[in-house]
Amino acid sequence: DAKTTQPPSMDCAExxxxxxxxxxxxISGNEYVYWxxxxxxxxxxxxxxxxxxxxTNEMASLIITEDRKSSTLILPHATxxxxxxxxxxxxxxxxxxxxxxxxxxxxxxxTVNP
Amino acid sequence: DAGVTQSPTxxxxxxxxxxxLRCSPKSGHDTVSWYQQALGQGPQFIFQYxxxxxxxxxxxPDRFSGHQYPNYxxxxxxxxxxxxxxxxxxxxxxxxxxxxxxxxxFGDGTRLSIL
Numbered sequence: 236d237a238k239t240t241q242p243p244s245m246d247c248a249e250x251x252x253x254x255x256x257x258x259x260x261x262i263s264g265n266e267y268v269y270w271x272x273x274x275x276x277x278x279x280x281x282x283x284x285x286x287x288x289x290x291t292n293e294m295a296s297l298i299i300t301e302d303r304k305s306s307t308l309i310l311p312h313a314t315x316x317x318x319x320x321x322x323x324x325x326x327x328x329x330x331x332x333x334x335x336x337x338x339x340x341x342x343x344x345x346t347v348n349p
Numbered sequence: 350d351a352g353v354t355q356s357p358t359x360x361x362x363x364x365x366x367x368x369x370l371r372c373s374p375k376s377g378h379d380t381v382s383w384y385q386q387a388l389g390q391g392p393q394f395i396f397q398y399x400x401x402x403x404x405x406x407x408x409x410p411d412r413f414s415g416h417q418y419p420n421y422x423x424x425x426x427x428x429x430x431x432x433x434x435x436x437x438x439x440x441x442x443x444x445x446x447x448x449x450x451x452x453x454x455f456g457d458g459t460r461l462s463i464l
Contacts, residue, residue: 276457336407
């Protein structure tokens with residue numbers, strides 16, 4: 236799986252959009268970008284994933300650059316409860332019936348301030 | 350719909366002891382993966398089970414072993430505990446044929462402390 240690079244920490248004001256970048260310059264054509272977050276003392280929570288198109292769900296939006304070498308997770312209206320470590324993970328799409336493992340880095344600690 | 354459940358939530362052991370951690374997957378999932386998360390680090394993959402067999406393994410010694418039961422629940426066993434085994438142990442479940450649009454779901458983990 237391709238390696239990812241994320242800033243160690245970011246701050247955001249409550250109510251504003253939080254934009255979390257991720258660099259994955261060695262991504263292959265069959266690799267997806269996944270985002271998880273981990274709130275203190277909880278397990279990682281799935282947020283969103285994408286292959287090459289931009290994606291949006293009830294939690295966030297994912298913007299993937301045209302060359303797929305980087306992506307941005309957008310939380311449109313951050314709240315205090317969004318304070319967490321955010322992980323960007325690249326993994327090969329499921330192939331041939333085998334399952335997959337997730338390779339986590341250290342992620343980005345997003346702190347939402349009142 | 351119950352998510353992934355893990356037990357116990359906290360555990361304290363001493364060096365040299367053995368420990369068993371338990372995981373029940375999310376309803377409809379047949380695959381269980383275990384991760385170790387040291388303080389300040391991201392989770393690291395230990396191994397994965399489906400059809401009651403270990404299918405993938407990360408870079409962990411043989412002291413770490415597991416089991417999966419016919420109802421898909423799983424156990425993680427660690428023998429000869431070391432201080433460095435102190436960590437949050439996470440269980441994640443998925444469906445073997447779920448594909449990329451069905452991501453892994455995590456439990457809240459077991460916090461293991463070794464004295």
